[in-house]
Amino acid sequence: MRVSLPRKDLFDIPDGVLYLDGNSLGPLPRAVPARMAEAVGAEWGGRLIRGWNDAGWMAQPGRVGDTVARLIGAAPGSVTMGDTLSVKVYQTVAAALAMRPGRRVVLSDTGNFPTDLYMAEGLMETMDEGHTLRVVPPEDVAGAIDDTVAAVMLTEVDYRTGRRHDMAAITAAAHEAGAVTIWDLAHSAGAIPVDLAGSGCEFAVGCTYKYLNGGPGAPAFVYVRPDLIESVRPALAGWMGHAAPFAFERGYRPAPSIERMRVGTPPVLQMTALEAALTVWDGIDMADIRAASLALSERFIAEVEARCPALTLASPREGAGRGSQVSFAFEHGYAAMQALIDRGVIGDFRAPDLMRFAFTPLYLDEGDVIRSVDVLAEVLDGRLWDDPAYLSVKGVT
Amino acid sequence: MRVSLPRKDLFDIPDGVLYLDGNSLGPLPRAVPARMAEAVGAEWGGRLIRGWNDAGWMAQPGRVGDTVARLIGAAPGSVTMGDTLSVKVYQTVAAALAMRPGRRVVLSDTGNFPTDLYMAEGLMETMDEGHTLRVVPPEDVAGAIDDTVAAVMLTEVDYRTGRRHDMAAITAAAHEAGAVTIWDLAHSAGAIPVDLAGSGCEFAVGCTYKYLNGGPGAPAFVYVRPDLIESVRPALAGWMGHAAPFAFERGYRPAPSIERMRVGTPPVLQMTALEAALTVWDGIDMADIRAASLALSERFIAEVEARCPALTLASPREGAGRGSQVSFAFEHGYAAMQALIDRGVIGDFRAPDLMRFAFTPLYLDEGDVIRSVDVLAEVLDGRLWDDPAYLSVKGVT
Numbered sequence: 001m002r003v004s005l006p007r008k009d010l011f012d013i014p015d016g017v018l019y020l021d022g023n024s025l026g027p028l029p030r031a032v033p034a035r036m037a038e039a040v041g042a043e044w045g046g047r048l049i050r051g052w053n054d055a056g057w058m059a060q061p062g063r064v065g066d067t068v069a070r071l072i073g074a075a076p077g078s079v080t081m082g083d084t085l086s087v088k089v090y091q092t093v094a095a096a097l098a099m100r101p102g103r104r105v106v107l108s109d110t111g112n113f114p115t116d117l118y119m120a121e122g123l124m125e126t127m128d129e130g131h132t133l134r135v136v137p138p139e140d141v142a143g144a145i146d147d148t149v150a151a152v153m154l155t156e157v158d159y160r161t162g163r164r165h166d167m168a169a170i171t172a173a174a175h176e177a178g179a180v181t182i183w184d185l186a187h188s189a190g191a192i193p194v195d196l197a198g199s200g201c202e203f204a205v206g207c208t209y210k211y212l213n214g215g216p217g218a219p220a221f222v223y224v225r226p227d228l229i230e231s232v233r234p235a236l237a238g239w240m241g242h243a244a245p246f247a248f249e250r251g252y253r254p255a256p257s258i259e260r261m262r263v264g265t266p267p268v269l270q271m272t273a274l275e276a277a278l279t280v281w282d283g284i285d286m287a288d289i290r291a292a293s294l295a296l297s298e299r300f301i302a303e304v305e306a307r308c309p310a311l312t313l314a315s316p317r318e319g320a321g322r323g324s325q326v327s328f329a330f331e332h333g334y335a336a337m338q339a340l341i342d343r344g345v346i347g348d349f350r351a352p353d354l355m356r357f358a359f360t361p362l363y364l365d366e367g368d369v370i371r372s373v374d375v376l377a378e379v380l381d382g383r384l385w386d387d388p389a390y391l392s393v394k395g396v397t
Numbered sequence: 398m399r400v401s402l403p404r405k406d407l408f409d410i411p412d413g414v415l416y417l418d419g420n421s422l423g424p425l426p427r428a429v430p431a432r433m434a435e436a437v438g439a440e441w442g443g444r445l446i447r448g449w450n451d452a453g454w455m456a457q458p459g460r461v462g463d464t465v466a467r468l469i470g471a472a473p474g475s476v477t478m479g480d481t482l483s484v485k486v487y488q489t490v491a492a493a494l495a496m497r498p499g500r501r502v503v504l505s506d507t508g509n510f511p512t513d514l515y516m517a518e519g520l521m522e523t524m525d526e527g528h529t530l531r532v533v534p535p536e537d538v539a540g541a542i543d544d545t546v547a548a549v550m551l552t553e554v555d556y557r558t559g560r561r562h563d564m565a566a567i568t569a570a571a572h573e574a575g576a577v578t579i580w581d582l583a584h585s586a587g588a589i590p591v592d593l594a595g596s597g598c599e600f601a602v603g604c605t606y607k608y609l610n611g612g613p614g615a616p617a618f619v620y621v622r623p624d625l626i627e628s629v630r631p632a633l634a635g636w637m638g639h640a641a642p643f644a645f646e647r648g649y650r651p652a653p654s655i656e657r658m659r660v661g662t663p664p665v666l667q668m669t670a671l672e673a674a675l676t677v678w679d680g681i682d683m684a685d686i687r688a689a690s691l692a693l694s695e696r697f698i699a700e701v702e703a704r705c706p707a708l709t710l711a712s713p714r715e716g717a718g719r720g721s722q723v724s725f726a727f728e729h730g731y732a733a734m735q736a737l738i739d740r741g742v743i744g745d746f747r748a749p750d751l752m753r754f755a756f757t758p759l760y761l762d763e764g765d766v767i768r769s770v771d772v773l774a775e776v777l778d779g780r781l782w783d784d785p786a787y788l789s790v791k792g793v794t
Contacts, residue, residue, distance in 0.1 A: 012442045021446045028442035036437050037430060040670070044612050045409045045425035048743060049418045057613055084661025086635035087484060094523055110647075115636035115661065118649040122634035126491055127524055135647075209662070215441050216454055216665035237519035238483035239512035248748065250507075250532075252515040264481025264512065265606070268613035270667040273437070346445060351645065 003283035005292050005361045010280045011213075013363060018372045020347040023159075023187055023325045023358035026213030026277070035276035039269055057268045061219075061240075062259060064271060067278045068212070068221050071286060072185060072204065073195040078226050080258045081274070082266050085186060085207040085220040087236065089119045089153070091261060092203040092222060094235030096151035096180040097123075097131065099202075099228075103150035104131045107179070111138040111158040116184055120153060138163060142173050149179040156194070157187035157323030160350050162315040164192070164323050171201045186210060189221070191293070191324035191360075193286040196223055211324065211360060212281075214274035222261045230256055238263035280362060292361030293324040296369050300326055300357060303373040308380050314354055325358040335385040336376075345375045400680035402689050402758045407677045408610075410760060415769045417744040420556075420584060420722050420755035423610030423674070432673035436666055454665045458616075458637075459656060461668060464675045465609070465618050468683060469582060469601065470592040475623050477655045478605075478671075479663050482583060482617040484633065485602040486516045486550070488658060489619060491632030493548035493577040493600060494520075494528065496625075500547035501528045504576070508535040508555040513581055517550060535560060539570050546576040553591070554584035554720030557747050559712040561589070561720050568598045583607060586618070588690070588721035588757075590683040593620055608721065608757060609678075611671035619658045627653055635660035677759060689758030690721045693766050697723055697754065700770040705777050711751055722755040732782040733773075742772045 012028045013019055019027055043055040052058050065079035072079070083091075093106060106120050117133060124131040136144045138158070145152060152174040157164050167183060174181045181201040188194050190211030196204055204223040208214035224232055234254055239245045240262040243253040254260035298319065304311055311328040330336055330353055337349040347357040357372070384390045409425045410416055416424055440452040449455050462476035469476070480488075490503060503517050514530060521528040533541045535555070542549060549571040554561050564580060571578045578598040585591050587608030593601055601620040605611035621629050631651055636642045637659040640650040651657035695716065701708055708725040727733055727750055734746040744754045754769070781787045 012438075014443055014445075017445070019445060025441075025446045025448075027445060028437065033434060033437050033442075036433060036666075040425065040430050040433050040612070041409075044422075045430075046411055048411075048414070048416060048424060049422045049745065050738075050743075051422075051613060083480065083484065084635065086637075086661035087480065087633065090633060098523075113636075114639075114645050114647065114649075117647070118634040118636060118639070121649060122632055123523070125630075126495075126520070126632055129525065207662070215437070216448060217663050217667065219664070220661070233522075235519055235523055236484065236487060237515040238481070239510075239515060240483075242511075242515070248511050250511065250514070252511075252518060264483035264617070265604070266614050267616070267664045267667045269433075269670055270614065270664045273666055341447075346447075348446065 002285055005288060006363055006365050007280060008363050011363045016344045018345045018368050019363065020345065020357040020372060022360040023210050023356065024348055025209055025216060026211060027363060029213055029277045029280050031276045031279050032215065032273050036269070036273055039272040057266070060268065060271050060275065061262055061266050064275050064278065065221060065258065068189065068208070071281060072189050072223070073193070073197050074223050075197055075226055078229070078258055079221050079223045080261050081219045081221050081271060082262055083220055085184070085205055086115045086119050087263070088205040088220045088222040089116050089184065090123055091234060091236050092182045092205055093120045093123055093151060093153060095232045096182055096203060098233045099180055100150035103148055104129070105134050105148045106131065106151050106153055107134050107136070107141065107144055107149045108153045109136055109138045109141050111163060112153070112155045113159050113184065113186065116153060116155065138165065141165070142170055145173050145177045145179055147177055149177060151180045151182055153182040155184035155186060157191065159187055160354055161327050162322045162325040164321055167199050167201070171199045175200065187323050187325070193290050201225065202228060208274050212274070213277045215270070215277065217270060218274045219267055219271055224258060224261060229258055229260070232260070234260045236263045240264060240266065289361050293359045294319045296359040296361060296364060296366065297322065297324070297326050299366055300359065300369050300373065303370060304328060304376065307373060307377045310380055311355070324360065325356055327354045327356045329353045330355055332385040336379055339379045339382070339384050340375060343375050343379065345372045399682055402685060403760055403762050404677060405760050408760045413741045415742045415765050416760065417742065417754040417769060419757040420607050420753065421745055422606055422613060423608060424760060426610055426674045426677050428673045428676050429612065429670050433666070433670055436669040454663070457665065457668050457672065458659055458663050461672050461675065462618060462655065465586065465605070468678060469586050469620070470590070470594050471620050472594055472623055475626070475655055476618050476620045477658050478616045478618050478668060479659055480617055482581070482602055482604040483512045483516050484660070485617045485619045486513050486581065487520055488631060488633050489579045489600040489602055490517045490520055490548060490550060492629045493579055495630045496577055497547035500545055501526070502531050502545045503528065503548050503550055504531050504533070504538065504541055504546045505550045506533055506535045506538050508560060509550070509552045510556050510581065510583065513550060513552065535562065539567055542570050542574045542576055544574055546574060548577045548579055550579040552581040552583060554588065556584055557751055558724050559719045559722040561718055564596050564598070568596045572597065584720050584722070590687050598622065599625060605671050609671070610674045612667070612674065614667060615671045616664055616668055621655060621658060626655055626657070629657070631657045633660045637661060637663065686758055690756045691716045693756040693758060693761060693763065694719065694721070694723050696763055697756065697766045697770065700767060701725060701773065704770060704774045707777055708752070721757065722753055724751045724753050726750045727752055729782040733776055736776045736779070736781050737772060740772050740776065742769045
């Protein structure tokens, strides 16, 4: 059954709030509270240690991984859940470097999220084998892939501007040059259609608290291309990735499945919130999400450009070049965003001057877009940033 | 205010259950469900992205770390929370090796939990600098510390037998030989008094879902000796450990506090369950816990030895040599434990033949100990393992 949009009834969004920050933290799906209460009371409280089997906790990372897999174009059995995106970046970069022992460069771009770069550098520092991180502007990535590059590590959609890489083309270029690819889908999963299997990329990682609405601190996901699963080296060789975790063997034997990318004990309660949250995607086709997101984004751009001339579009104008967010540059962007939030229109701000707005067709419609621009225009007319009293109260300096 | 034991009213344990498995997964503290419902509904649902500041999510790992610190003899500001114990082992072994660049051995023992060994080996494989893991019997550790040893990595209390290392003596021996120490307190925190500060050890790690009752998948803790915090290399250099996470700087600058051991986005909901669970320790003195635990353990040993001669004590007989669990060896231990669990006495089993029982004076008293031995004696008299029908139903082979 294909479901039409939006599905606002599935979310518990406070009255008077227009939520355009689903690219930071998705709102609460109504399915979560009751399921969480059950997991805490009946499962942890009632089943105690038996919950690992009775309540399906042990199988949960793979089960939830299969649900996420459908939304990112991956086969069942190729995704598992756990840890944080940072840890999964570390794990996949280590695995990628082990696959290309003769090469010493990890290539990334200035549009990547900083933690991805930090984690790769931390790994290379630990390895102490002369690896370097080469960071180029996004538009130079394809041209910078040469035969020194072991891995191309990129975030598909830029967290500041929403600019989107061409995953298929860059992956093909990487493979042409003999490099492995790692895609960070933090701003892709649940935002745009992703064709992981079709891209042929080796690894992907992502978080689930943004467009997947898994709640604050929801676990990360990791994808390994199915033909590589049995040979990939997990690097973080935790007992939950062991072929027989409860045999407590002296030596590590990685599981012969995606389970080998698991590390320690999974965050069962946190993952239960995510699992319940993911039910909002039942029957949803990502192509419908994309069409609706583009329509909302384009309407927003047109309205802002017509009514708020002080703001400058900082995202690609062409829909195909964007993810599911739109950013505008504005010199008083921080103060303006504070004022918007005070008025119930929640977006966010990224230094130095970007106002970010995410378009999430599960719980936003065209009327919301127009109302948000109404408030934005009002805020801009008010020029609160000229009022020292306002600035001191809001901590804007 | 010093509180007397037990505090059964603070826990929601099912009727008819005697829970002797608090060394695997602690039971549900009554404070958790309401707090969790508030975190999900009012904080995530109501505050949305603003929860990071309004609901104190950003400061939570340090705040909870300070609560744990008191229970393990550590100073405020020396413990933070997050990730899993496996990940924290990796991070601290990497940090320890960076402190002793000329040395190539990590020393551990056969009583360590396997994931600690796997994680250290995974790290050393990634480093590819000729490091080796030397694993000796527990009683040989002190004698095996020589000037090739960079780090001594041990679990204080053995997960199978409850045997306890002399933390102060081994740490002193390690320091004498110029080695760094890493103590895994998985079976210590909340079980026995720990004097981390007094021991002088450099690093400690532990989990919070056992004796600290944080719930399935509760986050780990990590301790760094205060004088080392500003120089220690976090290895997993995630953005939450950055001095200014939201400046999104290109380069990693570790926070000048224990926060540098943070990695990615913390599991807020999971940590909220833990934070609520830790309120049961308000006013508790670990010396009282220890005295009560020893009394319960000794009563249990005496009763079992008097009434269940088929079982052989597998834990040290001397209280000072044990943590807060008692293990008995029994050739039909697996089947006997299944039968016990069927009768509401929940302990657990570790291959090849160990029946484990944890004594947790917060929610167990002497009557519970005697009742559990009543049931154990009944089970042994029943000799269910001689009945093929029982064995096939229970999956005991």
